[in-house]
Every structure is written in C-alpha cells, then in structure tokens.
Amino acid sequence: MKTTPLANRAPETGAFFTRDRNWHPPAFAPGYKSTVFRAPQKPLIAFPNTLSETTGPAFGHDMLGPLDHDLIHNFARAGESAIGERIIVHGKVLDERGKPVPGVLVEVWQANAGGRYRHKKEGYIAPLDPNFGGCGRVITDAEGHYAFRSIRPGPYPWPNGPNDWRPAHIHLSIFGVGFVQRLITQLYFEGDPLIPHCPILNTIADEKAVAQLVAHLDMQNSEPMDSLAYRFDIVVRGRRSTPFENRMEGN
C-alpha cells in the first residue's frame, strides 16, 4: 500500500464533525427484518477523536487495473461486453464542508441487468450474464472526481415481506482520509417507481436524506449512441481545523 500525494496541501489532522445519526437509518428498523437480530440495542458510547479515528489508510492509483472502473468489460471475455443499458456514473466525493476529497478509494458492486448477483447464495431466477462480474473500483482524482462505467442493474425480489422488491441500485463503499469516515451506501436511479416501496430505503426518516441517495440523469454528460450518464455526489464527514499546532493530537 502506498500513500497518495495530496497535491500541494498538507494533510489535515483534525477531529471529525459529529455524525448526525437521525439522518442515517436507525440500526433497529423492523420493516427491514434482518436488522432485528443484528442491531445493537445498547447506547453507543462517544469519546473524542484520537489518532485512531483521524487517521486512515491511503490507496495509490497503482493498485488499479486498466478496467477496474469499467464493469461492462472487466469480467467480459475478449471482444464481448456485459448485457444491458450502458451507463456512466460520475460525481464528486466531497466532505461536509463542500471540499473535494482527492485520492480516496470508491468500490462499487451491483446486480446484473436482470437483477441477479454473481453469488453462490443468490436465489433469484433471473439469468446470470457470463460477461458481468458486478464489481469495480476507482480512486478520486485531485478534484475529488470519480467515474465508472457499467450497465444499469435490474430490480429484484427479496425475501423480506411477501412481495418486496429492491429498486435498481448500486452499492458504494467509500474511504475518507480518517477511519471513522468509512461509509457504505447505495445509489438509486431518478424516477424509479420502486423507490417509495423499498423497505430498506423506508428505514430512513427524512425524505431529504432519501433524495440524497438518488442519482440524477445527466444528459449533458451522456455519450450519444453509447451510454446514459448519471450524476451522484458522495458526502463524507467533515473535519475540524487544527488551529493549535502544538496540539498535534488534534483539537
């Protein structure tokens, strides 16, 4: 693992803003049945950020293969490509202060165009696409920008309620620069009629928070006769400044 040079500015070392846990879905949310036996029930314990929280792993661009960001081709046999509606997903990783976050790893995974995952425990009847693996990764550039190419995943049924379906979605796992910025989320597609019916999305109380998980169709950045583009910005926690240089542990 190599560290990534962060342009010309010194890395920040301060503590992070407190997480707004009312904005995130609650741990215990019986509408999403899997939370019932997996949600901690005792209160979380808080303490001030230490170096264990304000530091985090860095990843160099040298870890990336040439097709890591291209899910249409990275698992496909030579000359072939994944089946489905071709899309480009792009956006910026920003922190809560609106500052771009460069040099951070974003990993993505998803079902194929038929809504089926390449996994031995997957039970959905839709066909596997032999040319689609379902995962990829990118590292944000100096302006915090990321982009990957894929096919639009299909919606699929799942055994939660008697007739529950997941809207089309892509999972994203994001590193920040401190370990407590670690985040996994899901991106949904503008206009998907299954969004209001999703038991997982319905665990989020604030509709503005749900709206933040919806990627927007971006015709300007679509590639004519090739791919539709969707824009999805990701916000990780903000970091307080470190005004006292003699307090190296942060403030």
Added chain:
Amino acid sequence: MLKETPSQTAGPYVHIGLTPNFADITGIFPEDAGKSLVNDKTLGERITVKGRIIDGQGTAIKDAVVEIWQADHQGLYNSPSEPRGQADTNFAGWGRCATDMQTGEYRFETIKPGRVPFADGRLQAPHASLWIVARGINIGLQTRLYFEDEVEANGQDPVLSRIEHKARADTLIARKEGDSYIFDVCLQGENETVFFDI
C-alpha cells in the same frame, strides 16, 4: 454545510464488492484489498487476531466483512493524516476479512500495536479499531479491540475507563490463546459488545 451521505446496508453480497476473489469472482482484481497487513520485514510482535460476529440469536454471522485499522509497533499510523512521523513502511495498518462462509470466523495476521495518545495527550492502551458491515447492519459498526495481557495499560486507558459498567468494558478485551487473540463481537444480548459513536 452539506449533509453526510446516508449509510445503507452493505447487503448480503458485500463480498462481491469488497472481497470478490473470496466470492469466486476472479480475474478482475489480482488480490482482494486488505488481504495482508504484514510482510516478512514488518517490525513488531506477530500475532493473530480472530473471532466471530454473533447475532441476537447466538449464531455466528457468515456474510459479514470486518476491517481492522491499527498503529504499528511504535504506535504510529500508516496514514497521510499521521502528524507524528513515518510509520513502518512494511506494515499496512489496515486489513479486511470476510467472515468464513462455513464457520463465521474472521482472522487477521498482524502485529501487536504500540500505544497512541488520547485527545488530551494521555497514552491509550494498545488497541485496534474494527469496523463491521453485513446485511441487516444499516450503518457500519465501530468498535475497538484491546489485549487481555495489557492489564496495566488497559487500567489507565481513557476510552475503557469512560465505560461506566466494568462488565461492558470487558467486551472490548480480546482473550489470549497461544499467540492468538480471540475477539468475538456480540451484536445484541447480555454480552453486547460496546460500539462507539465517534
């Protein structure tokens, strides 16, 4: 001010994204990220950290991913945000492991970490930070692992001493067994592990 992107469950197939080779999706990434923390030049005492993630029914969960983040043998983090100096370049500090699909066990080959200062400068006891995601976990769980054989340091640790109920603090102490440390994480119940809001 922007709001943090809301968390969503990693879902049942988190392995596809984070440990694809483990999930038999081969040929995309040469190796799963975070597969090893150490190499043969890493300084410090070699240890194994292993355990299971146990749900509210007492079952070890077999679809979780655990990440570990820890300081090197001198207490330095291999991170651009480490202001105190250069950590051991042969120690990644970060590792990732899927729980075994049969046994539910996770396992890291690592080193015993050095001590790291608390926000007020006091030294913390040696510890590793863990982050756990799985289906049914709406937001990744943050916890810490301390070592059973660091009794004196643990007694002075500012985080452990913040936990009012001594019995709960014990949920953060890994049990020594040979050169391994066993750290089971209980998501619910009487022995529910302490999780942090940090």
